[in-house]
């Protein structure tokens with residue numbers, strides 16, 4: 001099956017990011033005992049967004065180097081499968097998996113349409129993976145297909161406000177620079193080409209409904225007061241994210 005145009009662009013970007021940052025950072029992330037969310041490492045002990053994972057079968061769509069899946073396996077998940085489209089990211093994930101002996105499984109595929117059997121997971125998870133790099137019309141349908149009835153979907157992405165304030169080049173500014181009307185596919189073709197997807201909040205509500213999901217929780221998250229600029233992801237300075245929410249957490253359940 002031919003892949004959509006943006007998949008190759010993003011694979012190239014993540015191959016570069018793996019070389020520049022994610023591979024070197026992977027061991028520290030896998031070794032981390034505390035579960036944390038997003039760029040500002042918000043502790044799960046404060047965010048309290050994860051459902052019970054003990055004994056659950058989990059698939060992570062766009063797993064990158066697999067550290068979040070590793071945390072979920074350590075927390076008690078019975079099976080964690082990580083899907084990613086970038087070989088370099090999965091090579092790092094597999095190397096860490098062998099080093100830490102956690103028994104995760106990895107699949108090199110487009111998360112918008114996997115070869116995994118339907119109704120085979122209790123939780124679909126994504127932290128800045130399919131949740132931003134895949135077309136929501138496709139990946140949310142795939143998440144619904146993969147989940148058993150009553151299964152849960154948890155995903156994390158940048159906030160809509162951030163997207164409205166991010167110019168074509170450079171970091172976020174303190175004014176709206178993009179229309180919200182028509183906000184869906186965002187393209188960057190500067191020195192780090194990338195294609196992201198970001199339907200607005202109400203459009204996400206509609207997409208979740210269309211895919212038989214019931215929304216359980218939606219959070220807008222700020223950087224903590226002591227946050228400093230992220231060492232690699234520089235689109236949002238800490239000072240901005242202390243005043244406006246730059247990240248979002250979504251939790252939904254597939255209707256039985």
Ligand SMILES: C[S@@+](CC[C@H](N)C(=O)[O-])C[C@H]1O[C@@H](n2cnc3c(N)ncnc32)[C@H](O)[C@@H]1O
Nearest residue numbers: 014062063064084085086089110111127128133
């Ligand atoms: C930011 S990482 C997510 C992993 C991790 N939670 C993190 O925050 O670093 C984004 C991952 O999404 C993957 N990705 C991008 N497009 C994808 C697609 N169509 N299917 C599967 N994975 C994809 C990239 O290869 C990359 O490894």
